[in-house]
Amino acid sequence: MDDDVDRTGGDGAHGRDPEPGAPLLLRLDEPARTWTDAFPVGNGRLGAMVHGGTAHERLQVNDDTCWSGAPLTGPVEPVGPLGDDGAPGVVRRARALLAADDPLAAEAELARLQSGWVQAYQPLVDVLVEQPGAAGDAGYRRTLDLGRGVATTTWRSAGGAGWRQDVLVSHPDQALLLERTLDAREPDGDGGEAWVRLTSPHPWAAPPARAGAPGDGPAVVVATLDLPSHVLPDWVADPEPVRYGGRAVHAAVALAVLADGAGASVQVVDGAVRVRGARRLRVVLTSATDHDVAAGALHGDRDRVVADALAGCRRAVAGVDGLAARHVADHAALLGRVDLDLGAPAPDLPLDARLVRHAAGEPDPHLAVLAFQHGRYLTVAGSRPGTLPLNLQGIWNDRVRPPWSSNYTININTEMNYWPTLVGDLAECHEPLLGWLDRLAVAGGSTARTLYGVRGWVAHHNSDPWCFTGPTGRGHDSASWSSWPLGGAWLARHVVDHHDWTGDVDALRRHWPVVRGAALAVLDLLVELPDGSLGTSPATSPENLYLLPDGRPASVAVSTTSDLAIVRDLLEHVRRLAPAAGDHDEHLRAAVDGALERLPTERVAPDGRLAEWRTDVPDAEPEHRHQSHLYRVFPGTSIDPDTSPALAAAAARTLDARGPDSTGWSLAWRLALRARLRDPEGVDALVRAFLHPVDAGPAEPGPQRGGVYRSLLCAHPPFQIDGNLGFTAGVAEALVQAHHRGPDGVREVHLLPALPTAWPAGRVRGLRLRGGLRLADLVWRDGRVVRAVLESDRPVVVDVRERGADARRQVAVRPGCPGLVEPVPRG
Known part of the structure; x- marks a missing residue:
């Protein structure tokens, strides 16, 4: 480390010490053309894919308790x-x-x-907003703010009026909120007529209908549906792959529509909501099912399911004016715990263009920052206390027969989903x-x-x-x-x-x-x-x-x-x-x-x-996507270049033989493996491979390689969330490792063990380490640590070393007394 460990001045690509809190925006400049183009929002239980349409908007909605089938009633039955x-x-x-x-x-x-197959994760409903008077593409931009958990679309209508739409799913209020607003600087006019409808890929048990008597308040509709009692995997041929009518999850959706503006009105017509004269349109959605996650049971009380959905909707509507602020505070409190800056600003380009340029060799370290924080974002949006674990697609899925049933694949993928939670x-x-x-x-x-x-x-x-x-x-x-x-x-x-x-x-x-x-x-x-x-x-x-x-x-x-x-x-x-x-x-x-x-x-x-x-x-298959025999390299902690140099070298040879390309999630796993093996060049190659845009142009000949869609969702292909989450863990592993204990039992903290040359300067704050440690601050320039601060929730002594240095320095850390790491000489 440099002698001046506290130096924070300087500028330029190799000298700037980034400040935390820069906006983390995924940006695209056209509405979603496909489901994977949409941006995901969620609160752990309720999720939505926001397509960003102007005249026609689609929010594809999931509830994490909505699965086919029902609790098992006996032991496995081999065929x-x-x-x-x-x-x-x-x-x-x-x-x-x-x-x-x-x-x-x-x-x-x-x-x-063999005894059959697992059940499938299910879509719930779509919320469709049709507003012809808002149609337009001038100045169009849509973003997903990772730090705030809000998907925003801005544009100008054909008549020149400015519009803004924000969509979020609140954890404190357990509700989805869509807010579409005419620019306040437009003194005249409104959005004309708009319709808000609910549709579902499942048959309604009770179709959308007004809840309660007509009045001057918001229009509220409620609908119920029964999920399939059995769904076969999408690759199993069967004349009846989706079956309804047996034991299954029962779900209810409540939707409220509020309209603001002089003369604005809302009216329920045949289960849809007609809005007239609104300068601001707000849609609140809640859901409930009879699936008790904690018990893994179905309570079967249909009246209770409807009552729960309606009660949640009415609570959210009663506090709708503060709903967005409560959501942002809750979401930001989690996502803001860790900050990463790789010393380079974000170019003023949409995400798809940046991915193409990066794949062509144009440096863009900020893309890795976005992908790192995207994994943490998806964790916050998809996994909260009391919910089910993240499945193959997190909580976002639009198919009744999703790829691999969108299940828990536990020979790597479910485990990978949770690799970034603790370090993050x-x-x-x-x-x-x-x-x-x-x-x-x-x-x-x-x-x-x-x-x-x-x-x-x-x-x-x-x-x-x-x-x-x-x-x-x-x-x-x-x-x-x-x-x-x-x-x-x-x-x-x-x-x-x-x-x-x-x-x-x-x-x-x-x-x-x-x-x-x-x-x-x-x-x-x-x-x-x-x-x-x-x-x-x-x-x-x-x-x-x-x-x-x-x-x-x-x-x-x-x-x-x-x-x-x-x-x-x-x-x-x-x-x-x-x-x-x-x-x-x-x-x-x-x-x-x-x-x-x-x-x-x-x-x-x-x-x-x-x-x-x-x-x-x-x-x-020499280039197989799985590398399970490297388990004790990562996620295990027993093989690394210090403790088992011969096995570590053999693991690296294995990765070399697997080749440079694979599925998206496998690239993320290989990134973590290369980082654990302290291979900066391998880390750099895998970051670039993972950020390869799979949908940037015509399909390449031969098997489609993995990477990311233009929304930054990971492509197996198809979409699997595990790659997004594994990437986050791999980047953290390249920046700091604390898995090893010396012969004296003292934990080693290894700073920048696999830092690629593409990230010569940067700063990370807040990563959690084994042993109750927190990396409060780590700043580096020209690939060298210039400042490192450790915190701990209990007294601990650690050995600290830096990339490329054998020497270690012992640092004592106590609660409330951070450990400032002194320079470690090169040895």
């Missing part, structure tokens, strides 16, 4: 046939077939355990995942007993709010994804991480059954191999395949690297945290210790890569 020894007998036969070197027969055997100082937004895990572990206990005859709990690669935990399919899904019982073991790491960041012992003890149960299951699933080691059989490496000697692809094997990495990571955390959790079971401790002594660690293959399989077999 079979199983035989007299039941499902555990199937597992034993598959294990024997693997021992006999017949993995394809083992796959066919395991297909008997949004610990309360982590709670929906932890609460759901408590219920998932209970359901997974039945699956563990039924399918494997083991203790604890298991979950496979897909789940939903009803806590489906079985292998997907009806005997036809690929074993490469379906036959993987370690979803619970991976998810349990989030309980561990929550404690390691926050130090919340009460939360650790409350959720400890998730961790303990996952550990019991993996202990029982381990088998002794011929060499005396412990391993897993049957095993897969999620969604990947290898080639048999005759060239046929196979997925089931013995002791895949990812299996052993996840198991080792889990058991090490159980051994470390059991005392803090109040778990003093000596039998468990002995079993964990014994298993860890016999578990193999990762190995380096002859070609220098980190081996993915127990034996050296060819890859069926």
Whole structure:
């Protein structure tokens, strides 16, 4: 670090110390042409995609409790046939077939355990605003203010009048608000006639109709609908993929329309609201369902659902004048905890043009700032205490049969959704995942007993709010994804991480059954191999395949690297945290210790890569999107260039072999991996790859590569939110790491461990680190730290080092007494 650690002056690209609070605006200069062009707003439960039309506006609305299906009523039901020894007998036969070197027969055997599919996340309604008198495109601009949580559209009508529309979804008021206003500087005129309508892709149980008697107040309409009782995944062929009429979520929507202006009026006509003469039009929407998230149950009281929606709407209308201010204060209080500036201003261009220029090689560090904060924004807008966890699309989806059912894909994607919450100082937004895990572990206990005859709990690669935990399919899904019982073991790491960041012992003890149960299951699933080691059989490496000697692809094997990495990571955390959790079971401790002594660690293959399989077999798809065998690099913390240099080098070779392109979410994961491996050039390449615009022009020949849509939503393609959230975590990992403890137990804080040369100057404030630490301030110039301040909510001593320096300085931090990091000499 420079000697002058407090110097904050200077200017220019390599000298400016940015000030926090610069507007974080996503900007596009035309209305949405597709759903992925729209901007998302939300409050954790209620979400909307704002299309930004002038004469015709569409708000596509979701409620996070709206899923197909209903709570499960019994254990998983394998398709079979199983035989007299039941499902555990199937597992034993598959294990024997693997021992006999017949993995394809083992796959066919395991297909008997498949038990159906998860349910699908559902759209709720569309709010349509039709206002021909406001039509126009002159001066058009729409923005999403990440810091305020407001989508704004401004334009001039064909007659020259200025218009502004703001859309937000308030957490304090649990309501959506659209406000469309004629510029006050326009002394005459109004918006003419406008119509506000509700539509839904689902049949109405009761169509939109006036609630209450006509009067001078706002027009309020209410509608109800029943969600499908069953929806098959979009890739499953079936004559009746969407079914209504059985047990399902019941939903109600209440919509109020207010009009201001001399002579303004509102009237409900055939379930729609006609507005005349309004200079300001406000639409308030609330929703309710009978889906009790905490219990994972349906209460079934239809009258209560309608009453809840109407009561929420009337409360919001009563306080409508302060609703926007309450929302902005609430949203900004969360998003404003972390500030990042990479020392470069935002060019005065719309987002799509900036993405194209950036892809052509034009530097634009501010794009990375927007993408970093966009991930935090989506977390705040999509995950709040009391809601369900973020699914594959967060809380935003317009399809009855969305891609992959918009479910919880727990062999990477759901976990990635929550990678930025703790480092991004949004610990309360982590709670929906932890609460759901408590219920998932209970359901997974039945699956563990039924399918494997083991203790604890298991979950496979897909789940939903009803806590489906079985292998997907009806005997036809690929074993490469379906036959993987370690979803619970991976998810349990989030309980561990929550404690390691926050130090919340009460939360650790409350959720400890998730961790303990996952550990019991993996202990029982381990088998002794011929060499005396412990391993897993049957095993897969999620969604990947290898080639048999005759060239046929196979997925089931013995002791895949990812299996052993996840198991080792889990058991090490159980051994470390059991005392803090109040778990003093000596039998468990002995079993964990014994298993860890016999578990193999990762190995380096002859070609220098980190081996993915127990034996050296060819890859069926060398550039595969999953890299689960690198689990202990990231999200694990056990392999890095200091602690395991040979394995870290092999992990880097693995990433090299995977190639430069992949799906959007895989690029985000690779970004975090490269950062953990302290590879600034790799970080730079992956930032550029992630920010590749997938919809900037004609489709490229061959498979469509991942990146982002013009709205900055991540493209698998199609849209998946996990990439947006994983990108945020990867950027944070490039700026600071605090996962390592030295031999003396002192935590290391590594500043700028993987800073790319494209970000020579910058400042970050507010990132949270393991051990209860907070990076209160970090300023760098010319790639060198010039100021670093640490805070802590408890007394702690840390070793601080800087990128490129081996020397460390110990810094003591106490509550209320920040630690100013002194210069660290180069060594």
